Amino acid sequence: MKGNKRRDTSFELAVRCELHRRGFRYRVDFAPLATVRSRADIVFRGARVAVYLDGCFWHGCPVHATSPKSNASYWLPKLERNRERDSQINGALRAEGWMVLRFWEHEPPGDIAQRIADEVRARRLGEQTIATDAPSREPHLG
Template identity: 60%
Template sequence: MADSWATSEGTRRSMLANKRRDTTTELAVRRLLHARGLRYRVDYAPVAELRRRADIVFTRARIAVFLDGCFWHGCPEHATHPKRNAEYWGPKLAANIERDRDTDRRLEEAGWRVLRFWEHEAPSAVADRISTALTTERRD
């Protein structure tokens, strides 16, 4: 484990096991959207030059959906602040939140609607809000 950022081998294994896509929350929401007849792109960059990927993208409606993990994106209800290796985690998590705000701003400037949800939100409620946003877009 030489030169690793992890504080222990267990931490290293745990961090490597984190999924970038197809999380339980994403799969549940996508399953509900698909059952409603909605079609979308998965893990897709709405604006290629931006090099940031949304979890679910509706290209025609120009809606980018992000399903954010509470730890990684600073959920106001569930975020935790690690005590071990805090000098690493504090700036890393703060940078994630700042990048999220920058992504929102840049996508909106490019004409996209950004929807963000927390991993702890009920998949059915998330799917309802996405469906509503799509219906609203189609009427405009």
């Protein structure tokens, strides 16, 4: 387990490079909410978008997940807890108005970056529309 990187995997770097190339700036390995014990891989605070780049083994990809051969009595429950925790985190963030995007490590980084960019732009446009409709509202500082 020590050999598994928490952040800056080649997959994460490829997605972040694509986003940066498209002009997006973001937080890396950042907790979207202080009340939720989770650090998203990429966070757009102003647009309230949290991106998780999940490994196929660790998060149970329906296409590529494999069952551990040795010490299965330890690994199978651990991997199931990972999936349950992912679901709980999704619910907690969505309840607070966040958009949660999850991608598998086997998806092409360019496609992922495009989907993220589309969602962030849409949420930013939505915020601008709200601010225009309510001139008495304080400006958003985020």
